[in-house]
Amino acid sequence: MTVYILAAICAAMFSPVTVQAAAEVTAPAGRLVGLEQDLFGTTVHTFLGIPFAHPPVGERRFRRAERLPPWDGVYNASTRPNACIQEVNGEWSPDTLTSEDCLYLNVYQPTGVPVGAAVMVWIHGGAFSSGAGAGYYGGILAATEGVIVVTVNYRLGVLGFLYTGTDDAPGNMGLTDQLLALQWVQDNIPSFGGDSSKVTIFGESAGATSIGLHLLSQESRNVFSRAVLQSGTVLLPSMVNTVSEAADKAMALSESLGCPTGQGTAALLTCLRSQDAQQFVTSTLFVPVMDNEFLPANQADALNDGTFKGADIMIGANTNEGFLILSISGFSVESANRELFKQAINRVISKELNELAFEAVEFQYTDWLHPDADTRYRDILAAVGGDYPFVCPAVATARAHARFGTNVYMYEFGYRPTNSRRPDWVQASRRSVHVRHHEIAGECTRIHGDMMNCVPINGATNVPCAHVNFLPDLCGSTSRNRRRMHPDTRRHAELRAD
Incomplete structure (x- = not known):
């Protein structure tokens, strides 16, 4: 694709956001004061940490979140909020404090x-266990594409997905948090100049799985109009x-914490709330549950039957x-041989494949122009490791x-940033580029799941201009596709970036 090199923009992208003054909005939720920032010659009003629900603490722990009534006075929306409770472990952690509120x-x-x-x-x-909305900076996409960007928090792990089959812990609290947001x-975005009938939800990995589940949920039908699913679907293994x-x-969790499991749900939850x-x-991953209430009983059946929102x-x-999935699972993809290939398939995909099945996979994925290449099993393993959880479900x-009859676009994203920390043979895997929330050093950052990558995440700031120059065309064209999404046929169209 054609890339236009704009030296002035490139220089600007390596400068901190310029905060000039306060921005104000009066919405049905109440009056807010935020920040006014200059980005690429466009002023962006940024409102951070807006509450959309009662804090889910105390007796509200494990329950569906409740709508917050309008507040009195002026709400200071100039500081990033806490992330939801999660493990803080370095690379995958948010760069804010965590809290149940x-x-x-x-x-x-x-x-x-x-x-x-x-x-x-x-x-x-x-993975429904980490991340935060405020870790992604929406100002660049807003400035360059003229769209209003919203990022949201939702409860994670046990606090977001504990299931007892009762209203006190119905499961899917993280999803209903998203729904409440x-x-x-819908209620407030017109006050910011947005059209509530033109809302696109987009996300990656567990965020994309969430979006797929909202497409299935009857309760979510009227709160968005279009959807973008980046490296995640309702068919993503282990995510439902x-x-x-x-x-x-x-x-199992209750037993591990010494809470009673034989005295009824009320006693169990009283203990867990303490x-x-x-x-x-x-x-242990706590993820959405197909409860036959907020969600249908079976996601595959719902897809096959067409009982989803026609967006x-x-x-x-x-x-x-x-490469990412296998690395997280502890496999050294670089040094893969046939034995490691079999071990990885057994652990990551299926424990029940026989030798004939292995040979079939091996045959299908071998590059027969170079069947004896030293990298044969590395390449096979990387391809299978991506196809099984991401490509095939997509x-x-x-x-x-x-x-x-739904209009569908499909894409494969294969752009490798020039400063990627991944091995040379890896194209787009995940977090190939890192950008701190408060510094403008490039848009496309979280490569796993982000074909568009126009919402930066925390990390290093030395993003090369070669990468920056790629962004206006990629992020601009895909953002416009997100807004319009009108392919020429009813069949799925293909879109590739590399």
Whole structure:
């Protein structure tokens, strides 16, 4: 694709955000005062840490969040809010404090755009156990594309997804937090100049899975119009539980904390509510549950039956994305041989594949122009590791939506930033570039899940101009696709960036 090199813009992207004055908005929720920032010659009003629900603490722990009534006076929206409770472990951690009081959102409003601007709501990923809305900076996308950007927090892990089958712990609290934030957007975004009928939700990994689940939920039908799913679907393995799986996790957690499991749900939850919130940071994944209430009983059946919102969608994945998944699982992809390949397939994909199945996978993924290459099993493993959790579910989801007349775009993102810390053979994997929230050093940062990557995340700031120059074309064109999403046919169209 053509890239226009603009030296002045490149220089500006390596300068801190210039904060000039306060910005004010009066919305149905109340009056807010935020920050006014200059970005690329556009003034962006930034409102941080806006509460959209009662704090889910005390007796509200594990329950669905409740709408916050309008506040009196002026709310100071100039400071990033706390992230929700999660493990703090370096690279994957938010760069803010964590707290159980975390249901806040952030709004980035460009000035000079007509009233009725399109709105893009970002739902972060992190395996439903990490991440924060405020860790992503929406100002650049707002400034360059004239859209209003909203980023949101939602409860994670045990606090967001504990399931007992009762109203006191119904499961899916993290998803209903997202829903409440989207309802807040519907009610309040016109005061920021946005059109509540033009809301696109977009996210990566667990954020994309969340979006896929909102497409299935009857309760979420009227709070957005379009969706972008980046490296995540409702078919993403291990990211959705059955009722029995979710209940088993709740029992195991309770036993590990010494809470009674034989005295009824009320006694169990009383004990769990007495625990310090940090006790709920666990290696066990607590994820959405197909409860047959907020969500249907089976996500695959819902896709096959067409019982989903008929919204235009964009969906896809990234080249070499399996490198990340396998690395997290403890495999050295670089030194892969046939034995390691079999071990990885057994652990990451299936424990039940026989030798014939291994040979079939090996045959399908071998580069037969170079069958004896030293990198044969490295390349096979990286490809399978991406296809299984991301590409195949994305294709299946796209086909299901297209079959029922939905406009669908598919993409593969293969751009490798020039300062990537990944091995030379890895193209787009994850976090190939890092950008701190408060510094403008480049837009496309979180490569796993982010074909568009126009919402920076925390990290190093030395982003080369070669990478910066790629962004206006990529992020601009894809943002416009997000807003319009009108392919020429009812079949899924393809979009590739590399």
